[in-house]
Amino acid sequence: MSERLRVNPIACEAHGMCAELLPERIALDEWGYPIIDGRPLSPDLVVHARRAAQACPTFALLLQETSR
Amino acid sequence: MSVLPATPLAATSGSQLDWYLTRATGSVALLLLTLALALGVADVQRFSTPAWPRFVLDALHRNVSLLALVFLVLHVLTSVLDSFAPISLLAAFVPFASSYRPLWLGLGAVAFDLMLAVIVTSLLRQRVGHRAWRITHWLAYACWPIALLHSLGTGSDVKSTWLLALTALCMALVAAAVLTRALGGLSRETAGGRLAAVGGLAAFVLGLLLWLPGGPLGSEWARRAGTPTALLGHAASGAHGGQR
Amino acid sequence: MTASEQGLPRLLAGIPPHGALTLTEHLELHGELPQPGRRRGRRGEPELIELVEQAGLRGRGGGGFPTGAKLRAVTDAASGPLGGRPVVVVNGAESEPASSKDRTLLAALPQLVLDGAELAARAVGAEEIVICVCESAGTVSRSLTDAVAERQRHARRGAPGMRLAAVPGRYVASQETALVNHLGGGPALPTFTPPRPFQRGVRRRPTLVSNAETVAHLALILRHGPQWFRQLGTPEQPGSALVTLAGPVPHPGVYEIELGSLLGDLLAAAGGLQADVRAVLFGGYAGSFVGGEHLPGLALSDEHLAPHGATLGAGVVALLSDRSCPVAELTRLTRWLAAQSARQCGPCVFGLEAIADTVEQVTLGTAGRDARSRLQALASLVRGRGACGHPDGVARLITSAVEVFADELADHAQHGPCAACEQPSELPRPRAASGARRPAGAGDPSAPLSLAGRV
Numbered sequence: 001m002s003e004r005l006r007v008n009p010i011a012c013e014a015h016g017m018c019a020e021l022l023p024e025r026i027a028l029d030e031w032g033y034p035i036i037d038g039r040p041l042s043p044d045l046v047v048h049a050r051r052a053a054q055a056c057p058t059f060a061l062l063l064q065e066t067s068r
Numbered sequence: 069m070s071v072l073p074a075t076p077l078a079a080t081s082g083s084q085l086d087w088y089l090t091r092a093t094g095s096v097a098l099l100l101l102t103l104a105l106a107l108g109v110a111d112v113q114r115f116s117t118p119a120w121p122r123f124v125l126d127a128l129h130r131n132v133s134l135l136a137l138v139f140l141v142l143h144v145l146t147s148v149l150d151s152f153a154p155i156s157l158l159a160a161f162v163p164f165a166s167s168y169r170p171l172w173l174g175l176g177a178v179a180f181d182l183m184l185a186v187i188v189t190s191l192l193r194q195r196v197g198h199r200a201w202r203i204t205h206w207l208a209y210a211c212w213p214i215a216l217l218h219s220l221g222t223g224s225d226v227k228s229t230w231l232l233a234l235t236a237l238c239m240a241l242v243a244a245a246v247l248t249r250a251l252g253g254l255s256r257e258t259a260g261g262r263l264a265a266v267g268g269l270a271a272f273v274l275g276l277l278l279w280l281p282g283g284p285l286g287s288e289w290a291r292r293a294g295t296p297t298a299l300l301g302h303a304a305s306g307a308h309g310g311q312r
Numbered sequence: 313m314t315a316s317e318q319g320l321p322r323l324l325a326g327i328p329p330h331g332a333l334t335l336t337e338h339l340e341l342h343g344e345l346p347q348p349g350r351r352r353g354r355r356g357e358p359e360l361i362e363l364v365e366q367a368g369l370r371g372r373g374g375g376g377f378p379t380g381a382k383l384r385a386v387t388d389a390a391s392g393p394l395g396g397r398p399v400v401v402v403n404g405a406e407s408e409p410a411s412s413k414d415r416t417l418l419a420a421l422p423q424l425v426l427d428g429a430e431l432a433a434r435a436v437g438a439e440e441i442v443i444c445v446c447e448s449a450g451t452v453s454r455s456l457t458d459a460v461a462e463r464q465r466h467a468r469r470g471a472p473g474m475r476l477a478a479v480p481g482r483y484v485a486s487q488e489t490a491l492v493n494h495l496g497g498g499p500a501l502p503t504f505t506p507p508r509p510f511q512r513g514v515r516r517r518p519t520l521v522s523n524a525e526t527v528a529h530l531a532l533i534l535r536h537g538p539q540w541f542r543q544l545g546t547p548e549q550p551g552s553a554l555v556t557l558a559g560p561v562p563h564p565g566v567y568e569i570e571l572g573s574l575l576g577d578l579l580a581a582a583g584g585l586q587a588d589v590r591a592v593l594f595g596g597y598a599g600s601f602v603g604g605e606h607l608p609g610l611a612l613s614d615e616h617l618a619p620h621g622a623t624l625g626a627g628v629v630a631l632l633s634d635r636s637c638p639v640a641e642l643t644r645l646t647r648w649l650a651a652q653s654a655r656q657c658g659p660c661v662f663g664l665e666a667i668a669d670t671v672e673q674v675t676l677g678t679a680g681r682d683a684r685s686r687l688q689a690l691a692s693l694v695r696g697r698g699a700c701g702h703p704d705g706v707a708r709l710i711t712s713a714v715e716v717f718a719d720e721l722a723d724h725a726q727h728g729p730c731a732a733c734e735q736p737s738e739l740p741r742p743r744a745a746s747g748a749r750r751p752a753g754a755g756d757p758s759a760p761l762s763l764a765g766r767v
Contacts, residue, residue, distance in 0.1 A: 008504045009657035010699045011198070015114060017123040029693055032114075033658040055123050057111075058198055 002040035004066050005049055009033075011060035018061045021052040034061070086150035091225060093143035095234055098219055100136035101183075102238040105212055107132055109245040113252055130190070137187055140180060153299065169294040172221030179215040182207050212242055213272055221293055226284040239276070243269055319544050322552050323528050324568045327420050332455045335462045338423035345427055346534050348434065356387055356398075356437030360534060364435070367538035368550045369530070372413075373403055373523030374596065374626040376614065379530070382520065385510045386436045389518035396517035398438040400472070401495070401509075402429050404445045404452065404524040405479040405486035408596040409742040410628040413554035414524040416566045418445065418452045421528070422459035426474065428527035431534050433472040436520055440473055443524075444491055447478035448743065481743060483597075483652035487700050488521040490654075501654045502700035525554050525627075545571035549613045553624065558740050559631025560587040571624075572613040578629070587633040591716050593739065595625025597645055598705025600712035604634070621712050630739050637732035638717045639724045642710075643668070643675045644737055649706050660703045663694035667710055674721055677728025684721060687714050 005025060007018075014032035024045060025037040041049050046063075053061045107129035116122045144160045147153070155173065159166030161181060164174030189196050189204040196204075220226055220235065250265035283289065291300055326333055326341045333341070348357060365380030390398045402425065406414040417425055429441045443460075445452050453476060460474050477495060479485050485500035492513040494500035513519025529551060533541045542550040549571040555578065558564045562583030569578055575592075579585055589604040600622035602610070610616065614623045632638060650664035667690050673679035680686070691710045694703035714721065724730065 008699070009659065009697060010504050012658060014658055015122060015126075016116075017121075017126060020121045020123050029659065031658055031662040033662075033697070035693075035697070055126065057126070059194065 001065055001067060003046055003049065003063055004038050004040055005036050005053075006038065006062045006064055007034050007036050008060045008062060011058045013058055013060070015057050017055045017057070018052045021055055022048050025049070026052070040066075086146050087152060089146040090143060090150055091223065093139045093146060094219060094223070095231070097136050097139040097143050098215055098238060099234065100132055100139060101212055101215060102241050104129060104133040104136055105208065106241050106245040108208065109249045113248060133187060133190075137183060140183060144180065154296065167296055168299075169222055172218055172293055175214050176218035176222060179211050179218055182211040182214070186211065209246075220280070220284050223284075224290060224295075226289070239273065243273065320552060320570060321568050322532055322544075323417065323421070323424065323525070323554060324566075327416075332420055332422055332459065333424075335423050335459070335466060338421070338427075342424070342427075342532070343535060345430065345531075355391060357434050358387070360431060360435035361387065363534060363538055364530065367533045367541040368547075369526065369533060369541065370549060371523055372525040372529070372553060372627065374408070376623065376625075379522065379526055382510065382522070383432070383435050386518045386520045389511050390437060394512065394516075396515075397440075398436045398518045398520060399514045400429055400433045400436065400438045400441045401488075401491060401514065401519055401521045402441065402443040402524055402527050403486060403488070403491060403521055404443055404456075405491065406446060406449075406524075407479075407481060407483045407486040408626050408628065409483075410558060410593070410596055410630050410740040411556045411626045413556050413566045413627055415446075415449055415452050417524055417528055417554070418443075419449075419455045422456050423463070424528045424531050425524050426459055426463060427531035428529065429474070430472060431530050432520060432522060432527060436518075438472060438520070440475075442475055442477050442495060442514070444477050444479045444486075444495075446481050446743075448481050453478070482654075483649075484654045484700060484702055487702075489700065491521060492519060501656060502702075504699050546613050546615065548615050553612075553627055555612070555624070555627040555629050556740075557582055557629050557631075559589070559592075559629075559738065560585060560633045561631070562586065569612055572611050572616065575607060575610045575612055575629070578612065585631075587635060590632045590634045590636065590638060593630040593632065594622040594628065596628045596705075597649060597739075598702070598709055599623070599625050599628060600708055601632075601638075601716040602712075603716045621715070632738055635732065636735060636738045637720070637730055638713070639671070639675050639720050640729075640733040640735070641737060641739055642713050642717065643672050645709065645739070646671045646706065648742060649702075649709070653702060654700070657698040657703075659694050659697040663690055663697075663703060664706055666690055667694075667706060671710075674725050675729060675733065677724060677726065679725050681725075683725055684714055684718070 005022075012033060014028075014034075016028055016032055016034075018034055019026045019028045022045070025039075025041070027035045029035055049063055053059075053063045107125060111122075111126055111129050114122065116125060144157075147155050148157050148160060153168040155166050155168055159168075159173060160177055163177040163181070164170050165177070166173045185204055186208045189201050193201045216235065216238070219231075223231065225231060246265060246269045250262045250269075284293075291297075321327075326337070361380055361383045364383060365378070367380070369379040371377045371379055371382070386398050390396060404414045404418045404425070406412070425443075429443065433439070433441050443456060445456065456476055460476065463471075463474070479491065479494060480500045482500060484490055484502055485494065487502045488509050489503040489505060490500050492509045493503050495514050509519040509521050511518060513521070529541075533551075545551045551571060552568050553571050554566055554568055556566050557578060561579060564582065567578060567581060589607055591601045591603050592607065593599055593601055594617060600620075602617070602620045602622050606620055610620075612624060612629075617623055632641060646664070646668040650668040653660045653664055655661050667687060670679060670683055670686055670690065674683050687710050691707040691714075695707040696704060698704070
C-alpha cells in the first residue's frame with residue numbers, strides 16, 4: 001500500500017498553497033494550476049502531503065491509498 | 069466619556085473592572101475582525117510575497133479569526149457578568165432581547181451569531197461541503213458593519229478620542245480591503261456585483277458620517293439609545309464626557 | 313466480392329431508403345430475440361456476458377473498451393456492498409460533429425438498437441433503459457419514440473422499461489459522466505471520477521453507459537453467437553464497424569466495414585477519390601491526422617493505425633484534399649474545441665485557448681519561431697489534467713498535426729495566410745445544436761451529410 005497525490009481539477013481554483021507546501025511533488029503551470037507528480041510518496045513526504053491536502057481551500061488536493 | 073461615578077454605582081471595583089474588560093475585549097475583537105477581513109481579501113486575491121507565502125497568509129487569516137472569536141467570547145462574558153447593565157446571557161445570542169439599549173446590543177448579538185456561523189462552518193468545512201461553506205462565508209462581510217454599529221451605539225465611551233481613532237482606522241482598513249476585492253476580484257465576477265459592493269461601501273461610510281454627529285456623538289445618546297432610566301440617573305454618566 | 317461473401321452488411325442489413333424499419337420487418341429480417349436460458353434472477357444473465365466476452369466486442373463510442381468487461385463490472389458493482397439495481401443508458405447523443413453513424417442507426421434501424429439495449433439490461437439485471445439522443449435530432453427522436461411504443465404494444469411480461477432522454481448538443485455532453493450528471497438533473501457536464509458510472513451512476517446505481525452502435529452489435533452477437541461475430545475482423549478487433557466517411561468522394565456518409573479491411577476498399581465503395589488526399593483525420597475532431605502518403609495499403613483497425621499514431625475512435629474517416637489548407641482547418645478545429653470546453657478545469661480552459669491562439673498566430677504569420685515547440689509543450693501540459701478526456705483529445709490532435717503538417721505550419725509561420733486559407737472548410741461542420749458554436753472563420757454551415765448507408 002502506498003499513498004499518492006491526485007488533484008480534482010474541477011474543484012481546483014489555483015490557490016497555489018499545495019505547491020508551496022510540497023514543492024517536491026507539486027509544481028504550478030503558467031496559469032497557476034498544479035502539476036502533480038503522481039508517483040508513490042516516500043514516508044518522509046507523506047506528512048507534508050497531508051498538510052498540503054488540508055491546506056487546500058477547496059479540498060481539491062487528494063491523498064489516496066493505492067495498492068500499487 | 070461617561071463613566072460610573074466612583075461612589076454610588078461602583079458597588080464593587082469588580083464592576084468597574086468588568087466594564088473596562090468589556091470595552092477592551094470588544095475593541096480588540098473589532099480590530100481582529102478587521103484584520104481577519106483584510107487577510108481574507110488577501111487570501112482570495114491570491115496575494116503573496118516570498119516572505120509571506122500563500123499558506124502562511126491563509127493560516128494567519130484562520131488564526132486571527134479564531135483569536136477574534138476568543139476575544140468576542142470574553143467580551144460577551146464580561147458584559148454578562150458586569151452587574152451594572154442588565155445583560156443576560158440569552159441576550160448575547162438572541163438579538164434585541166435585552167433591556168439595555170436593545171437595538172444596539174441586539175446588533176452585537178447578530179454579529180456574534182454571524183461570526184459563530186462563519187467559524188463553525190469553516191471548522192467543519194469538510195462535512196458541510198464547499199458550496200454551503202462559501203455562501204455562509206460571504207456573511208462575514210455583513211458581520212463587520214453590524215459589529216461596528218454595535219460598538220458605536222452601545223459603548224458608553226463612544227466619544228473618546230481613542231475609540232473614534234480606532235473606529236476610523238478599522239473603517240479605513242475595511243474600505244481598502246473591500247475596494248481591493250471589488251475592483252480587483254476574480255474575472256468571473258460581474259460588473260453589477262462590483263458596483264453594488266463599491267456602492268454599498270460608499271453608502272455605509274456616508275451614512276456613518278451623517279449619523280454620528282446627531283447620534284452617538286450628539287447629546288443624550290445614552291438615553292436615546294435605550295439605556296434603562298434607572299441607570300441614567302447617575303448624573304455623571306450620560307452623554308457627556310467624564311473622566312476615566 | 314459480393315456482399316454475402318464479405319459477410320456484410322450486418323448492422324445495416326435491410327436499411328430502408330427513408331424512414332425506419334418496423335418491428336415486424338425487423339423480426340422478419342433477424343429473427344426473434346434469444347430467450348432467457350433460465351428464470352432470470354436478480355443478478356441478470358451471466359451467460360449473456362460470457363458470450364459477449366468471447367465475441368471480443370469493443371465499444372464503438374471512441375473509447376474501445378471491451379464491452380464484456382464493462383458488463384461484468386456493472387454486475388460486480390451491483391452485487392457489491394453498495395449494490396442497487398443497475399440502469400442501462402444507451403448513448404446516442406453523438407456530439408462528435410464528424411460522426412453520423414449513431415443517428416443513422418437510431419433513425420433507420422431503431423429496433424436493432426432497442427434489441428441490444430434489452431439484451432444488455434437482461435445481462436446485468438437492469439429494469440430501466442434510457443436512450444439518450446441529441447435534443448436537436450428531431451428525426452431520431454420521432455423514430456425512437458415510435459419504435460419504443462411499438463415494442464411496448466408487443467411487450468413480453470417483465471421486459472425492461474424504456475424511455476428517451478434529450479441531451480444538449482454540446483461536445484462534452486455525450487461523455488459518460490456528463491450523461492449521468494444530466495440524467496440526474498444536473499448540468500450536462502463531466503464529473504470527477506471515481507466513482508465511474510459503472511460503480512455509481514444514475515440515481516447512485518451501477519450504470520452501464522454504452523454507445524448506440526455497440527448496443528446494436530449485441531443484438532446480433534447474442535442471436536448468432538461469438539463465432540459468427542469473429543468471422544469478420546481481426547483477432548484484436550473482431551466484427552464489423554460503422555464509419556462516417558467525409559471528403560472528396562461522390563458518396564460520403566455512413567458505411568459498414570469489416571475491421572481490418574483496406575481504406576482503399578471503403579473509398580472505392582464510396583465512388584472513388586475525386587481529388588488527391590493531403591491527410592486523413594481518423595477518430596473525430598479530437599482524433600489524429602495521418603499523412604496522405606500513407607494511404608495506399610492503409611487498413612482500418614486500431615492495430616494498423618497505431619504505427620501512424622491514430623485510432624479509429626468513433627469511426628470518423630475525414631479526408632482533407634490537397635486543395636484545402638490544413639493550417640486553416642486546424643485553426644477552425646482548435647478554436648471550436650477550445651470553445652467546447654466545459655470550463656470546469658483550469659488547464660483545459662487556459663490550455664486549449666492557448667493552443668487555439670498559437671495555431672491562429674501561425675496561420676496569420678504572427679507566431680514566434682518556436683511555435684511548433686510551444687504547441688508540443690502545450691499538448692503535454694494539458695494532457696491528463698482535466699476531469700474528462702477533452703484536453704487529451706486536443707493534445708492528440710495537435711501532436712499529430714504538428715508532425716503531419718510540419719511543412720505547412722512552417723510555411724505559414726514565415727509567410728502568413730496562403731491562397732487556400734480562404735476556402736470553405738472541407739471537414740464536416742458542427743451541427744447548429746444548442747450550445748455549439750460555429751468554428752471561427754467558417755463560411756456557411758454545410759448541410760447534414762447524406763446518410764448513404766450503403767455497403
